[in-house]
Amino acid sequence: MRLTVRGRLTLVYGGLFLAFGMVMLGVTYVLVSQQVPGKAVVRGATGITLDSGVAGPQPAPEVFFQQVVRDTREDALSALLTQGGIALLVVGAVAIALGWLVAGRMLQPLHQITETARRIAEAPAADRGLHERIALTGPDDEIKQLADTFDLMLTRLDRSFDGQRRFIANASHELRTPLTLNRTLLEVALQQESASAEVRQLGTTLLAINDRHGRLIDGLLMLARSERELTERSYVDLADIASHVSTDDIKAELGEAATVGDPVLLERLVQNLVENGVRHNLPDGGWVRVVTYARNGLATLEVSNTGPIVPRYEVETLFEPFRRLGNDRLAGPGVGLGLSIVRAVARAHGGEVHAVPRDEGGLVVTVALPAAQPWP
Known part of the structure; x- marks a missing residue:
């Protein structure tokens, strides 16, 4: 020790x-x-007698x-x-x-x-809690200089993260306008009777690309929003949300899993997990299962599916923005922000997300959030 x-x-x-x-x-x-x-000098010892009661010879x-x-x-x-x-x-x-x-x-x-x-x-998100300061008082010694330096570092980090969030939000809002305009122009062009088959094919492709960019912007906005402090908290049952977003071909075992948080963000969390499980499922003979339950003070959501084998060393990278299995950039129908939003929303609610690859292929993604206190 x-x-x-x-x-x-x-x-x-x-x-x-x-x-x-x-x-x-x-x-x-x-x-x-x-x-x-160690010794004394004795002079004139005459007249001094020793104890006469001691038998035997007497010392000088x-x-x-x-x-x-x-x-x-x-x-x-x-x-x-x-x-x-x-x-x-x-x-x-x-x-x-x-x-x-x-x-x-x-x-x-x-x-x-x-x-x-x-x-x-220990804050739920990397930038959460950066507004705190030590504000150490006392003499200007080495410890106070350390505390002041730490406060200065927190101030700069707080400004950096805040500027990053504002940039994402502002850029996403600014990009909505040209995308909306492009979509309107394409739809008008496709409705014209004089448009040839090639023009219609091109317009349809451009609309699909435009929709993909729109989903990307919505994802960036949702990610920026989920990394802020929660402004709305209400009673939410993950089982109700999972029942709403699940389809008939999804295996659902839904028990009560109540928590407290932002209903919009929690709905997006569940929806992203379910859609991610369906998107990366096997095309034939695959399955997706959604389970909710409350245990040990946690409201838990589990989404598992079949799919390609996922190496364990690549699991963590799946939660990074614009990443997918085996590729640095997303090239499929999604925009690469689904699991990133899931993790950001979970941490904003004081929870955590874990993913475990199945040996047969696919993933088991578990979201654990603080359970809501029972009503008195």
Whole structure:
């Protein structure tokens, strides 16, 4: 188990204190031992008698006093080491406790930075939560400079993402006008009796291309909208939406899966998944199954189908815009934004999307959203 920064700082503080304390105790011991004499000079010992009650030969007075001096010196030095060691341990324990408190106090700004970064990282979408700031107060030291730099980075990222969303929305709206005009002109041209077969064939092809571009623009608008904060929340049952968008040839096992969110976005989520399963299904002998249920506080939607074998390393790329299996750019009837919109809508509602390839071919795509609280 690795120690935290607070624990390591406390050990450093305590270790340094005990090390310097031991050095000081050793220096004090040496100095005291030099000052306390090891023997005494005895002059004029005449007239001093020893205890007559002691049997046996009595030592000379000078020898007796030298022994007393040596014993006193050893007792003093021993008491110095013992009492000093005990005092060092007690004060060291207090110093370690104070070091723990001081380290926690010093690391409090870092905890604030970490909590802000964690909230931003755990936001449903990449740009969600970028409006938060640390706004650390206190002296202009290294930690405050780090927090201010982090706030500056968040400000620039927030502006960048916001500008990207506005660009997509504005560009999509601006492109609607020429596409609508092109469609009107083509329809008028095709209705003329003088139009030849070649002109009608060309007009039909151009209308199909125009419709594809229109779906692309609608997808970009939906993607830009799904990545914003939700402004509308209401009770939605995924089973009702799945029943509405599913056709008779789709296997449906629909149990109640209620959540709270934007009904339009959630309908698009379910519709995109079902249409994606149908579009990439096997033409003969294939099937598409839609399952909804509520379990463990999650409203879950599962869409599985048969289809081509999908390598596991390519599953994640299917959720990127304008990507499809085996190709960087979409070349089929879709516009390549279906699964990207699904993931963006799910994350906007605090959920997540997972896709698992089937061994026989096809995918199992699972959307898990926070379940709605039961009515009181």
